[in-house]
């Protein structure tokens with residue numbers, strides 16, 4: 001479990017993160033969302049100490065991370081960003097095996113793991129393991145970036161807009177695969193996005209931020225059905241909000257994508 005306790009971050013006299021209290025549960029897919037500049041990346045980078053808070057504490061499983069060696073801390077935290085940065089001169093297999101190798105894990109064990117992970121994201125190891133990043137599409141490279149973060153089996157994974165550079169089709173495919181993958185591996189994942197459709201699709205809980213504070217935290221259904229403020233309503237957008245049921249004696253309206261059977265239809 002990751003806990004932020006009264007965490008603030010100030011740059012040049014401006015408080016970017018304001019007294020943040022947050023609990024991210026073990027095994028959940030926690031999505032942080034909000035407009036550009038609201039503090040998502042800053043919050044995320046404080047978890048692996050790429051950024052230090054100005055005040056407050058962050059604990060992982062009850063341990064204050066400011067007392068831990070940052071390098072040691074990061075060994076237990078996978079990190080995926082938009083520009084995944086695969087090493088161009090290394091094969092896909094070498095890229096994925098990089099962290100397990102650095103951790104001096106047993107080669108026999110991680111080679112098997114690399115193959116399993118490639119299979120899990122639909123990249124046949126026999127075909128792709130010995131290719132170089134430039135020989136893969138953007139979507140395939142991003143899949144490799146995701147599994148590279150998983151290869152050393154860290155309990156926590158941070159993902160900062162990992163799919164946002166992809167075309168809409170690759171992006172949706174990867175979201176689907178990612179949800180399936182998480183069902184199998186149950187990692188604690190902190191996932192940043194600015195895309196509400198993505199958040200609603202993948203999140204166990206959504207944390208909506210604005211100007212360095214949390215404006216609403218809840219399950220996707222809570223956010224959709226009980227937006228906490230006009231800002232939340234605007235951020236969700238009218239298209240995603242269900243038509244309110246005016247008369248509570250009537251059954252709920254079917255959503256627009258449900259085709260009702262009518263006489264004459266076959």
Ligand SMILES: Nc1ncnc2c1ncn2[C@@H]1O[C@H](COP(=O)(O)OP(=O)(O)O)[C@@H](O)[C@H]1O
Nearest residue numbers: 011012016034035036037038039040041042043
């Ligand atoms: N190193 C820095 N120095 C000064 N201001 C910064 C620095 N890093 C981020 N900021 C500011 O902090 C705010 C939050 O940034 P960030 O966490 O990157 O937002 P987000 O990821 O939500 O788009 C922004 O206003 C940004 O300009």
Ligand SMILES: [Mg+2]
Nearest residue numbers: 040041042160
């Ligand atoms: Mg950001």
